[in-house]
Amino acid sequence: MVALAGLNSRWEAFAQLLTLLVVFIFVLALTYFATRWAGNMQKTKMAGRNIQILETMRVSNTKYIQIIKIGSKCFAVAVCKDTITYLSEINEQELTYSSESKTINTDGFKAILEKFKKDKPDN
Incomplete structure (x- = not known):
């Protein structure tokens, strides 16, 4: 039992x-x-179809300068922790685009991981 x-x-x-x-x-x-x-x-x-962030540049840990396109106009803005400040309007013809900034990375995580594995130096 x-x-x-x-x-x-x-x-x-x-x-x-x-x-x-x-x-x-x-x-x-x-x-x-x-x-x-x-x-x-x-x-x-x-x-959105009317608002695009064209480029972002880090100035410090919590501060960025962004070029945004709203409709057909481009603007430079400063983005901080709690504020967004208008800097100026930019003529779109004055902007230069590199081939990297035009393409959006749509690779999956596995493809990105493989890229970093190839770039890693062998020890």
């Missing part, structure tokens, strides 16, 4: 472990899909 009780407690422990594993996987999957849904929702909200 004692051996049977020990066997039952092992099965109960195994069932609890299996249940915990299933719940853990469910929570991970739920978190993954919720994050993707929230990211896609943010992306569609941020993708």
